[in-house]
Amino acid sequence: MTASLPDANALIESLAAAIAPAFDPDTLIVGIHTGGVWVAERLHALLRARHPVGQLDISFYRDDFSRIGLHPQVKPSSLPVDLEGRAILLVDDVLYTGRTIRAAMNELFDYGRPALIRLAVLIDRGSRELPIRPDYAGAALDVPAHQNIHLSRLDDGHLTLTIA
Amino acid sequence: MNFQLTSDGRLRHLLTLDGLPRATLTQILDTAESFMDVGEREVKKVPLLRGKAIFNLFFEPSTRTRTTFEIAAKRLSADVVNLNIATSSQSKGEAILDTVDNLSAMHADMFIVRHSQSGAAHFIARHVAPHITVVNAGDGRHAHPTQGLLDMFTIRRYKGAFHNLTVAIVGDLLHSRVARSQIHALTTLGVPEVRVIGPKTLLPAGVEQMGVKVFHDMETGLRDCDVVIMLRLQNERMRGALLPSAQEYFKFFGLTPEKLARAKPDAIVMHPGPMNRGVEIDSEVADGPQSVILPQVTYGIAVRMAVMAMLAGGTAA
Numbered sequence: 001m002t003a004s005l006p007d008a009n010a011l012i013e014s015l016a017a018a019i020a021p022a023f024d025p026d027t028l029i030v031g032i033h034t035g036g037v038w039v040a041e042r043l044h045a046l047l048r049a050r051h052p053v054g055q056l057d058i059s060f061y062r063d064d065f066s067r068i069g070l071h072p073q074v075k076p077s078s079l080p081v082d083l084e085g086r087a088i089l090l091v092d093d094v095l096y097t098g099r100t101i102r103a104a105m106n107e108l109f110d111y112g113r114p115a116l117i118r119l120a121v122l123i124d125r126g127s128r129e130l131p132i133r134p135d136y137a138g139a140a141l142d143v144p145a146h147q148n149i150h151l152s153r154l155d156d157g158h159l160t161l162t163i164a
Numbered sequence: 165m166n167f168q169l170t171s172d173g174r175l176r177h178l179l180t181l182d183g184l185p186r187a188t189l190t191q192i193l194d195t196a197e198s199f200m201d202v203g204e205r206e207v208k209k210v211p212l213l214r215g216k217a218i219f220n221l222f223f224e225p226s227t228r229t230r231t232t233f234e235i236a237a238k239r240l241s242a243d244v245v246n247l248n249i250a251t252s253s254q255s256k257g258e259a260i261l262d263t264v265d266n267l268s269a270m271h272a273d274m275f276i277v278r279h280s281q282s283g284a285a286h287f288i289a290r291h292v293a294p295h296i297t298v299v300n301a302g303d304g305r306h307a308h309p310t311q312g313l314l315d316m317f318t319i320r321r322y323k324g325a326f327h328n329l330t331v332a333i334v335g336d337l338l339h340s341r342v343a344r345s346q347i348h349a350l351t352t353l354g355v356p357e358v359r360v361i362g363p364k365t366l367l368p369a370g371v372e373q374m375g376v377k378v379f380h381d382m383e384t385g386l387r388d389c390d391v392v393i394m395l396r397l398q399n400e401r402m403r404g405a406l407l408p409s410a411q412e413y414f415k416f417f418g419l420t421p422e423k424l425a426r427a428k429p430d431a432i433v434m435h436p437g438p439m440n441r442g443v444e445i446d447s448e449v450a451d452g453p454q455s456v457i458l459p460q461v462t463y464g465i466a467v468r469m470a471v472m473a474m475l476a477g478g479t480a481a
Contacts, residue, residue: 057198060210060473069174069477070212072191074198110207 008151008159011122011138012039016046018136019089019120023047027087030054032104033075035093035151038159039122043091054079061103083112093151095121098132123149123161167289175474177289177298180307181348189352193317195470196463202239203465212473213242216273220246221263221288222301223279228437228461229301229311233276236468242274242476264288272296274476282306282341297475305341311436312345314467316353318460319391322432326350332359332385332427333376335395335417335444336366338406342436343395344374351375361385362417365406382417386426394419394435397444410443420446424454432456 028051031040040053059074090104101119108114120136125143143149143163150162166183170176175188202210218237222230230246237244249263264275274297277285282304289298302308316326323329331350337343337360350358351374360371361379372378379385386392397413407413419433433445433455441447450457 059198060202060212065212065477070195070473074195076198076201078201106211110205110209112206 005141005149005161005163006139008122008161009042012042012159013046015039015120015122015136015138016043019043020047023049023089024087025050027089028054028079028081028083029089029091030056030079030104030108032090032092032100033057035122036091038151038153039093039120040089040091042159043089043120052080054081056104056107058100058103058107061107063099063103077107079108079111083108083114085113085115088114088117089120090117091120093122094149095119095124095132095134095137096127098128098130101132102130122151125149167286175471177285177300178309178471178475179285179289179298179300181309181312181345181352182307184348184352186352186354189313189316189349192313192467192470192474193320195474196313196317196466199239199466199469199473200463202469203462209239209241211241213237213240213476216240216242216476217271218242218244218274218276218472219267219272220244220276220301221249221267221278222247223249223260223277223284224302225250226278226302228464229278232461232464233299233301233310233468236465236472239465240469240472240476242472260284260288261291264291268293268296274299274472276301278302280304299471299475302341305339305344307345308341308436309345310464310468310471311342312349313471314460314464315342315346315393315434315436316349317463317467318434318456319432321459321463322456323390326353326355329355329390330357330359330388331355331391331393332361332379332389333393333395334361334382334385334419336398337362337371337395338366338368339398340395343393346393347374347376359385359389363407363413382419382423383426386423389427389431392419392424392427392431392433394433394439394445396436396438397440399440410440414443414446418442418444418446419449421448421452424449430454434460437461 029040029044029049031037037055044053056077057075059071118135121134122138124134124137124140147163153159168177168179220230220233234244276299277288278301284303285298285300300309333343358376359379360376433449435457439445
């Protein structure tokens with residue numbers, strides 16, 4: 001199955017190329033745990049952003065908390081600079097229902113009021129349940145509902161996409 | 165089968181640390197760690213418990229514990245109601261379970277219970293409807309699990325790990341629910357040497373069976389300790405003449421800079437509060453560089469947030 005998936009590293013490069021023309025280096029790049037942080041780190045290097053990458057773990061903002069409870073491994077969120085009035089590039093690996101992005105935006109606003117938020121994702125797999133669209137997507141893939149796309153990172157830092 | 169855990173091992177109530185597996189304790193500490201930064205944000209809240217009603221049921225007075233539970237619940241966006249029952253319907257003779265039933269009828273989701281009788285929180289937990297969770301905030305001499313957990317959180321923050329530590333608990337263990345919870349947690353988390361230090365009259369009979377080493381003098385007991393936990397001398401719980409006088413107690417068991425020098429130079433000093441300065445601890449130590457007594461209070465909020473979030477999540481399934 002992996003043969004049919006695009007190469008993650010090539011996708012990140014084309015994503016960076018699409019973002020670059022309008023990119024202000026003062027923008028804070030924020031990745032959503034875990035895959036989004038990996039993509040954000042690569043974009044950060046390619047776009048030469050000024051501030052370190054911010055990280056969000058949206059577990060405390062999920063809308064299914066009362067149904068499924070707290071994720072057992074919540075990582076602390078860390079935003080290295082003040083969000084007030086700042087441009088944010090929010091990064092995730094796979095965009096699906098849009099609920100993660102909604103939770104991430106809710107969390108960002110608890111840190112301050114950004115000037116704007118743009119959304120960049122590696123894969124847009126469709127099937128949105130909320131009115132959310134990516135500003136930049138590496139690729140759009142039609143994935144059946146019973147399958148999941150995973151981004152994983154090898155020991156050498158190489159990123160790969162798998163479907164299961 | 166542990167009454168506090170669901171059949172799939174999730175925390176259902178928090179009543180005692182006795183019998184909770186190491187994985188559960190570690191999960192609470194890890195979750196608390198991720199709540200630590202919420203207090204630093206512009207909006208000091210996360211929406212996890214929005215719409216949940218939490219009742220602080222305090223049948224025995226408490227300031228710090230009740231306040232930190234209240235702040236923790238509010239940082240999780242829950243609605244909090246504080247009841248000091250010592251001053252309300254209990255004085256009119258209402259039975260505990262009637263109080264609980266009435267509050268359940270007001271759609272409570274969680275009870276935080278403090279009571280002078282050992283076992284009160286268990287009693288309530290066995291009685292409540294399945295969707296209601298109970299946290300023991302101290303029952304008699306039995307247990308004070310969130311205090312035990314925040315102490316473990318403090319130790320882990322300052323010492324990094326548990327497997328290489330020597331920890332001494334000093335003072336009135338006989339009346340101390342805090343000490344019991346600490347001992348259970350320390351041994352479960354793999355602390356190789358837990359010592360208890362106190363006069364024979366203030367150590368419970370058979371305390372050795374909890375896996376601790378017993379000492380009756382500070383000089384040998386504190387030697388090479390990494391962590392020194394002082395307990396409050398429970399004046400209000402003293403029955404009869406267990407001690408000659410507070411001055412006499414301070415002379416032998418009060419933590420002074422001289423006695424602390426027996427411990428490792430980087431040893432930390434803890435106290436669950438409220439402190440009796442000049443009785444179990446010298447002000448010079450309480451306010452000194454090795455004291456982590458105020459950080460304990462701050463960490464207590466994150467730990468209580470973790471416990472409440474883990475209890476309240478997934479209950480609708």
